[in-house]
Amino acid sequence: MLYINGKWESSEDNLDVVSPTNGQLLGTVAKGGEQETKLAIDAAKKALPAWSKRTAKERYDYLNRVAEILRSRTDEIAEVITTEMGKPVKESKAEISLAIDYLEWFAEEGRRIYGETIPASSSSKRLSVIRQPIGVVGAITPWNFPIAMITRKIAPAMAAGCTVVLKPASSTPLTAVEVIKACHDAGVPEGVVNLLHGSASNITKALMDSPVVRKITFTGSTEVGKQLVRQSADTMKKLSLELGGHAPFIVFEDADLEQAAEDLIASKFRNAGQTCVCTNRVYVHESIVKPFSELFAEKIRKLVVGDxxxxxVTIGPLIDSNAVDKVEDQVQDAREKGAEVLVGGKKIVEGEYAKGNFFEPTLLVNATHDMKISYEETFGPIAPIFSFTTEEEAIDRANNGEYGLASYIFTKDASRIVRVSEALEYGIVGINDPMPTVAQAPFGGVKESGIGREGGRQGIEDYLEYKYLSFQLDV
Known part of the structure; x- marks a missing residue:
């Protein structure tokens, strides 16, 4: 279903939704194109004046009603998420909780959009700055966190007084429908949030070409992010881009090995390794690399793959066959270049797994930096271990790449924590912490991992414009 101007719409063309677990057809949704996108943009434009003039408290109430509806539907929505993208239902429920956190956080932040008074250079003038919504926002979201990425974008937009045209991933449209149902049932006015499914190129082109759409917020690949930067030039759109990642996980010789191994499981294998902040490279000090690898391997063998x-079940399927092909290629490349497969290493095709996109949780040791897995984003359940000798070497290797989203360090040395976290060229550093993402903190990267921040008090900034007011008084 499409949702335009407060109404559910059908279309002549439909998009099939297929299970990554067994290949079965889960359902269909209406497929929109350029014409439907233009209608959604028009609806958002029409709704903008009234929505932007509502008080912050009114917008706060709407967002909290959406949050409460999602909370009351957690079990059924979690099943939708797991069915259409594969993650274990426990993880789906945790994601819904994070999605609700974003709604509630930005509902509050919308009440803290402050201006300022500036000392004038003349007694006959008064100077001030106010903040106003940027306007209509185009939001393009990924499949790997199909509900949290939506609320992380629409919540600050709505709280700031903007209206939204949402394009979710074609792999996970059913979750997006659930979010918009909650908005509809919460009484969000017509046109404030609009939903489109369909060809990313057609819908995105219409969003990028429209002078009405003043901002694009996108989570996805660096390659597509660069295309959006180029396309944005013609209409000078504001962009927030959360792009690729290749997170290093550094284990120093003084780390608690048991805890580091357990936390590496959480960082690497959550969502079957299909997260932009999950560990891609594991750097372990040479003095502990063997015992750490063995300890980590034991924990990997306890993971349960399945529906x-x-x-x-702790590991679900990958999203599609292309994802399986990519991890197979990385494992094969690593083997050919000298890596040893300590655990896993192949696609699972027996019995109930035959029609799904399942890959064994995999541990590679003796990894080197000429292997594809050392520089290509993996998005799968493969952990390569590299050894290092000095702190400086670990920092240099961790920073050697185009990405700069998340990084992790494990050590008990307070001085080392300061040195290393300040030296790492990443927007996020988890210090003895494999799960740093929370609604109240800024999320985003440096280098080719993106532009802007989502979450935290910073997350609402890109949905607002500054307006300077200069008053000449009668004296």
Whole structure:
């Protein structure tokens, strides 16, 4: 279903939704194109004046009503997420909780959009600055966190007084429908949020070409992000881009190995390794590389692969066959260049797994920096271990790449924590912490990992414009 100007719409063309677990057809949604996108933009433009003039408290109330509806529907929405993208249902529920956090956080932040008074250079003048919504926003979201990435974008937009045209990933449209149902049931006015499914190129082109759309917020690949930067020039759109990542996980010789190994499981294998902040490279000090590898391997062997709806499953399928092909290629390349597969290493094709996109949780040791896995984003359940000798070497290797989203360090040395975290060229540093993402902190990267921040008090900034007011008084 499409949702335009407060109404659910069908279309002549439909988009099939296929399960990554067993290849079965889960359902269809209406497929929109350029014409439907223009209608959604017009609806958002029409709704903007009234929505932007509502008080911050009124917008706060709407967002909190959406949050409460999602909370009351957690079980059913978690099943939708797991069915259409594969992650274990426990992870789906955790994602819904994060999505609700974003709604509630930005509902509050919308009440803290402050201006300022500036000392004038003349007694006959008064100078001030006010903040106003940027306007209509185009939001393009990924499949790997199909609900949290939506609320992380629409919540600050709505709280700031903007209206939204949302284009979710074609792999996970059913979750997006659930979010918009919650908005509809919460009484969000017509045109404030609009939903489109369909060809990313057609819908995105219409969003980028429209002078009405003043901002694009996008989470996805660096390659597509660069295309959006180029396309934005013609209409001078504001962009927020959360792009690729290749996170290093550095284990120093003084780290608690048991805790580091357990936390590496959480960082690397959550969502089957399909997160932009998950560990891609594991750097372990040479003095502990063997015992750490063995300890980590034991924990990997305890992971349970299967249908995310089944109790006890900790690793679900990859999103599609292309994702499986990519990780297979990285493992094969690493083997050919001298890596040893300590655990896993292949696609699972037996019995119930035959029609799904399952890949064994995999540990590679003796990894080197000429292997594809050392520089290509993996997005799969493969952990390569590299060894290092000095702190300086670990920092240099961790920073050697085009990405700069998330990084992780494990050590008990307070001085080292300061040195290394300040030296790492990443927007996020988890210090003895594999799960740093929270609604109240800024999320984003440096280098080719993106532009701008989502979450935290910073997350609402890109949805606002500054306006300077200069008053000449009668004296």
């Amino acid at each position: 995310g709806l089944e109790s006890g």
